[in-house]
Amino acid sequence: KPNVPVLDSYWMPFTANRQFKKAPRLFASAQGMHYTDVDGRTVLDGTAGLWCVNAGHGRRQIAEAVERQLTTLDYAPSFQMGHTIAFDFAERLAAIAPGPEGAKLDRIFFTGSGSESVDTALKIAVAYQRAIGQGTRTRLIGRERGYHGVGFGGISVGGLVNNRRVFPQLPGTDHLRHTFDPVRNGFVKGQPEHGAELADDLERLVALHGAETIAACIVEPVAGSTGVLPPPKGYLERLRSICDRHGILLIFDEVITGFGRLGAPFATDFFGVVPDIVTTAKGLTNGALPMGAVFASRKVHDALMQGPEGAIELFHGYTYSGHPAACAAGIATLDIYESEGLLGRAKQIQAEWDAAIHSLKGLPHITDIRTIGLIAGIELDSREGAPGTRAYDVFVDCFAKGLLIRVTGDIIALSPPLIVERGQIGEIVEILGAAIEAAA
Numbered sequence: 001k002p003n004v005p006v007l008d009s010y011w012m013p014f015t016a017n018r019q020f021k022k023a024p025r026l027f028a029s030a031q032g033m034h035y036t037d038v039d040g041r042t043v044l045d046g047t048a049g050l051w052c053v054n055a056g057h058g059r060r061q062i063a064e065a066v067e068r069q070l071t072t073l074d075y076a077p078s079f080q081m082g083h084t085i086a087f088d089f090a091e092r093l094a095a096i097a098p099g100p101e102g103a104k105l106d107r108i109f110f111t112g113s114g115s116e117s118v119d120t121a122l123k124i125a126v127a128y129q130r131a132i133g134q135g136t137r138t139r140l141i142g143r144e145r146g147y148h149g150v151g152f153g154g155i156s157v158g159g160l161v162n163n164r165r166v167f168p169q170l171p172g173t174d175h176l177r178h179t180f181d182p183v184r185n186g187f188v189k190g191q192p193e194h195g196a197e198l199a200d201d202l203e204r205l206v207a208l209h210g211a212e213t214i215a216a217c218i219v220e221p222v223a224g225s226t227g228v229l230p231p232p233k234g235y236l237e238r239l240r241s242i243c244d245r246h247g248i249l250l251i252f253d254e255v256i257t258g259f260g261r262l263g264a265p266f267a268t269d270f271f272g273v274v275p276d277i278v279t280t281a282k283g284l285t286n287g288a289l290p291m292g293a294v295f296a297s298r299k300v301h302d303a304l305m306q307g308p309e310g311a312i313e314l315f316h317g318y319t320y321s322g323h324p325a326a327c328a329a330g331i332a333t334l335d336i337y338e339s340e341g342l343l344g345r346a347k348q349i350q351a352e353w354d355a356a357i358h359s360l361k362g363l364p365h366i367t368d369i370r371t372i373g374l375i376a377g378i379e380l381d382s383r384e385g386a387p388g389t390r391a392y393d394v395f396v397d398c399f400a401k402g403l404l405i406r407v408t409g410d411i412i413a414l415s416p417p418l419i420v421e422r423g424q425i426g427e428i429v430e431i432l433g434a435a436i437e438a439a440a
C-alpha cells in the first residue's frame with residue numbers, strides 16, 4: 001500500500017502551492033533537528049519548520065504543559081471574561097519584551113497567527129491616531145518586497161505584487177519604492193551606507209500624501225519570506241527618525257526575527273532601533289500551537305485604551321485570543337528558551353554559521369550569499385525563461401539527500417532551529433553545496 005495518498009482524492013489540504021502536487025513530500029513525525037517522512041527517511045530541518053520551531057521538534061515540556069492546560073481549562077472566552085494563564089504568559093513576555101529597559105514595548109495583545117498580528121497592529125495604529133485626535137491619519141505604508149502574511153491588511157501593505165494584482169488593496173495603502181538590490185546594497189558586501197538614502201523614500205510618500213494622512217509604516221527588520229534581505233546600514237535608524245518627525249508610528253514585523261533568530265530576543269534589540277509596535281508569532285510557541293502576539297509601547301496602549309475615542313468604542317479580538325493551551329505552550333517555550341539560553345545562541349555560533357555558509361562561494365550559479373543571525377539567503381542565477389526552476393531543483397535534490405531547505409524564486413533560505421549543532425551546520429552546507437553543484 002503506497003504511503004502517499006492519491007492526490008486527486010482531496011482538495012488543497014495545505015496551501016495553494018502547485019509545486020506540492022508535483023512531488024508530495026509527507027512528514028510523519030519529528031524530533032529535535034529532524035523530520036521523518038512517510039517512508040521512514042530522516043530529513044535534517046534546515047528551516048525550523050517554517051521559521052518557527054526555534055527550540056527544535058517534539059519538546060516534551062511543551063507537550064506536557066499543553067496537556068495539563070487542556071485537562072484543567074481547555075478554553076474560556078476572552079470577551080468580558082478572562083483566564084489567568086493569558087495574564088501569566090503576558091507577564092512573562094513583558095519581562096523580555098522588545099526595547100530597552102524602562103522603555104520596553106510591554107503592552108501585549110494576543111492573536112492566533114502572524115497574519116492576525118499584522119492586522120491587529122495596523123488596526124491599533126489607526127485607532128491610536130484617532131484616539132490622539134489625528135483621525136485623518138488612516139494611510140498605511142509598507143514596502144516593496146515586504147511580506148506580512150495573507151490577510152487583506154497584510155497583502156495590502158505587503159510587497160508581493162501578484163497578490164496585490166489579484167486582490168483589491170485596502171484603500172490608502174502605499175509602498176516604499178526601493179526594492180533592496182542585495183548585490184548593490186547588500187549587508188554582506190561591505191555594508192555600504194545606502195540605508196539612510198533608501199529610507200528617505202518615506203519622505204517622498206510624506207510629500208505625496210501629506211503626513212496628516214499617514215498612520216503607520218510597517219517593515220520587517222530583515223525581510224525573510226521574500227528572500228532574506230537584511231537592512232542596509234542606517235536604514236532602520238533613518239526610518240525611525242522620519243516617522244518621529246512626521247508623527248507616523250513605526251511597526252516592526254518580527255514574525256520571523258522575534259525570539260532569538262538574530263541572536264537577540266528581538267530584531268528591535270539586535271539593531272537598537274525601537275519601533276512603536278512589534279508583531280510576532282511563529283517562535284512564540286515554538287510552532288507547537290498557532291498563536292501570535294503584538295507588543296505595543298505604553299504610549300500607544302495608554303492612548304488607545306483611555307483616549308476620548310479609544311478602544312472602548314472598538315470591537316477587536318479573536319475567539320482564540322490568548323487561547324489557554326497556546327499560552328501554556330508559550331510559557332513552556334519561554335522556559336526552554338531561557339533555561340537553554342536559546343535567545344542568544346545564534347550570536348554564539350554566528351562566526352561558524354557565517355564561515356560555513358560563505359564557504360559555498362565559488363560554486364556555479366551562486367550570485368550572492370547573505371547571512372544574518374541564524375538565517376542565510378543564497379541567491380542563484382535564473383534559468384533563462386524559467387525563473388525559480390533551478391532553486392526548486394536544488395530543493396528537490398536536497399530533500400532527496402536528507403535536508404529541508406526553503407526556496408523563494410531563485411533564493412534559497414536557511415533558518416535552522418536555534419539548537420543546531422556545529423556538525424549539523426556542516427551537514428547542511430555539504431548537502432546544499434552538492435545539490436547546487438549538481439543543478440544544471
Ligand code: PMP
Pocket residue numbers: 113114115116118147148149150220224225253254255256281282
Ligand atoms: N509576517 C511575516 C514577517 C512573516 O514571515 C509571516 C509568515 N511567514 C507572516 C507575517 C504571516 O504569519 P502567518 O503565516 O502565521 O499568518
